[in-house]
Amino acid sequence: MISKEQVQAIAELSRISLTSEESERMARELDSILEYFAVLAEADTEGVEPMTHAVLTGSDPREDVAEPEDPERVERMIKAMPETERRYLRVPGVLERMKHD
Amino acid sequence: MIEATITELQEALRARKVSARELAKESLDSMERQEGNLHAFLARTPELAFESAERADQMLAQGNAPPLCGIPCAIKDAILVEGVLCTAGSLMLENYTAPYDATVVRLLREQGAVMVGKTNTDEFGMGASTENSAFGATRNPRDPERVPGGSSGGSAAAVAAAECVFALGEDTGGSIRLPAGFCGVVGLRPTYGTVSRHGVISLASSFDQVGPFARTCRDAEIVYEAIAHKDPKEATSAERPASKKSFGLKGLRIGAPKEYFTEGLSSVVEQGIRSALGKLEGAGAVIVEVELPNVKYGLAAYYVINTSEASANLARYDGLRYGLHTPASTIKEMYEQNRSSGFGDEVKRRIILGTFALSAGYYEAYYLKAQKVRTLLRQDFERAFASVDVIAGPVSPVLPFKLGERSSDPLAMYLVDIYTVPVNLAGLPGLTIPAAEADGLPIGMQLVGPQFSEPLLFGVGKAFESL
Structure with missing residues (x-):
């Protein structure tokens, strides 16, 4: 198979x-x-609607408002990143590579 | 004292017969004595435990202590506790320190509960025995040759062995109910949405639900009431309806699904469950046979959806922002290196299976079909609950098996979940209670009710305990 x-x-x-x-x-x-x-x-699923989630009443999103995070916590998360440059996460190039592919 | 119930400990703490600090010490000592054999914990957190015990003792001195104040507990290592390693049983997260608390952990902290450690789990919750933990299996306290069940096997074993008083686990397809059954403790998988998933490492988001392990139904209920709250940080979390109603066995209609007592069920487990049903009947309950005709498709539908959701959820583990990281010259190489060495066999198998099930040409036959079967199963339960109050049956078709017995055959491991996954597909609550014993091993019975029927399930469980 x-x-x-x-x-x-x-x-x-x-x-x-x-x-x-x-x-x-x-x-x-x-x-x-x-x-x-x-x-x-x-299974006879003729005319059966798919069940996409266990919550049938729909989800309840909160307002899209940025809430300030504890600055110490933010620093710890940045410190935990494998490679950084200043306060940014450093990753190998993506677009540059695509030109060669 | 660590073997006492939460209610008994509350009284002793409030009467100053014992301090939270002494209880924390007792819990850590119990771990020290037993962990060499059991390996229920991936991390012990004595500093955190004594710190929170001190705070709990202050709260107790002020006389306004919430129910879990000063009670030693353990947290499955897939739930974030700020400042503590959180591995999900995976090499991918071996050195990952949680940057914040999961909502459930915050709620426990606010009550003054004392966290003594993080418990073992199958990698990312994928397994039924804890043998898929990258850090070694947990052993069943009832028989160390046998598995404790999984994936939350560490939490179940820790509670059964009285290394702590209660524990949190997570149930995606049976990961609380199965280990509770195998270790002879109480375990609740709550109604989907009643407990926040914020800060919980995802396996399959439409099934995952955090719940308690405890040694009595009342204890599990106290923990459930502490953690089941609507959370603005979790869009699928729901308000649970308040209930003060009490439930008795007299006249209660209990459905025994025909499909749960057929081939595949071991005769000792069947005998144990039938005798437990007999006890309930003797106390005035009415046992009726019910039919859940689509249960035969349940396991297949569950594993199609589980692997599909997992393949998407685990795409985040690329080693760029956190987790295992090995430098490489291109980003594709880096992804491949990190994911190939960070994930274990079962995780790779599920990611590949899920990617296959979602791919063009197969999507309709697998993923879409499974979601339609999910609807059929939900309707099966709705029909059954029109004629009975609660459904009861075995948690697992077999007694706790030996380490290594099923680990080389993935399908044989999946089949252990056959009676638990229908509940997750339908989004229902399920409560495991110790129902009987055979050959010195526990047999768990599963009580299933309609959405938000936890008070009823606990009511039946408490009544059964008193028989």
């Missing part, structure tokens, strides 16, 4: 790298799970 190549392609989309043996094992395990999932096809 699911091939080793499919597993590798999905893993790449999920930004997880698997060795060849890992993909093979994963394909075998997913196969048996997907075989179990096949029971879903037997």
Whole structure:
């Protein structure tokens, strides 16, 4: 039902790298799970609305107002970042890389 | 004293027969004695415990102590406690210090509860045994060869072994009810939305719900009342209706779902549950068979939705802002390095399965179909609750199993959740109570009611305890 190549392609989309043996094992395990999932096809869902969430009354968003955070807490969060430059999070370039791809 | 109930401890604390500091010490000593065998905790927090005990003793001296003041408790390591490591059982977050308190933790702090440590969990809540914790499994206090259930197995074991008085866990598909059943304690998965998820590490957002473990139903109820409050920081949190009604067993209609007593249920568990139902009947309850015809699709629907939501939720773990971080020359390499070495096997499996279930060409057959089945299941429960007050059945089809027995077969591990996941799909509350024993191992019974029926579930549980 699911091939080793499919597993590798999905893993790449999920930004997880698997060795060849890992993909093979994963394909075998997913196969048996997907075989179990096949029971879903037997359910008669003709005209049934999907239930997207457990809260049926709708969510209750708060006003979109910025609330001041404890400055010490903010400092701690910045300090916990792996790479920073001044108070900014530093990450490898994204756009520059795309030009070469 | 650490084995006493919250009510008994409240009295002793208020009468100054014991101090919060002494209780904290007793809890930490109990951990010191037992942790070598159990490994229920990923972190012990003596400093935090003594600090909050001191504050609790002050509150007690002032004479206005809330119900949980001075009571030692443990928190699942997927719930943020400011300044304390929060790993979710994953190498990805091995060095992650929580920058703020989860709302549930803030509520416990305000009551003066004393947090003694963070408990073990399957990585990101993905498992039924705690064997998927990156930091080693927890053992069942009733039999150390066996698993405590999962994912909140550390919390269940800590309460069962009297390392603390109560604990918080999180139930996505059974992660409170199953370990409660396996360890012989009480565990509540509240109605979806009644307890805030703010500051709780997400697995599957449409199922996740925080709830209490305790040794009696009354204790669990006290904790539930402390944490179940609408939270402006959580858009799906709801106001629970107030209830002062008391419930008796006389004339209470209890539904036993036909589908919960079929093949797959071990005969010892069935016997235990049937004898518990017999006790309830003897006390005046009316036991009726009910049908939940779509339960047979429940496990498949649950795992499709769980893996789909997890694949999206766990996309945040890229190692850029926090968590495991290994430098690389391109951003794609960095993502792949961090995620491949930070996540364990089960987490990778679920992310890949969920990504597959959501991908073009498969979305309708899996994700959309599962959501429609979810509607059918909710309707099954609604129909059942038109004729009964509460539903009762086994928590798990089997007794606590041995470490290693199911860990090499992912599907065999998923099947342990077969009786718990329908409740999460429908967004209902479920209460596990110790119902019987076989071969010295506990058998848990699950009580399920309509949304917001926690007072009824606790009422039935308390009545059962007194039989």
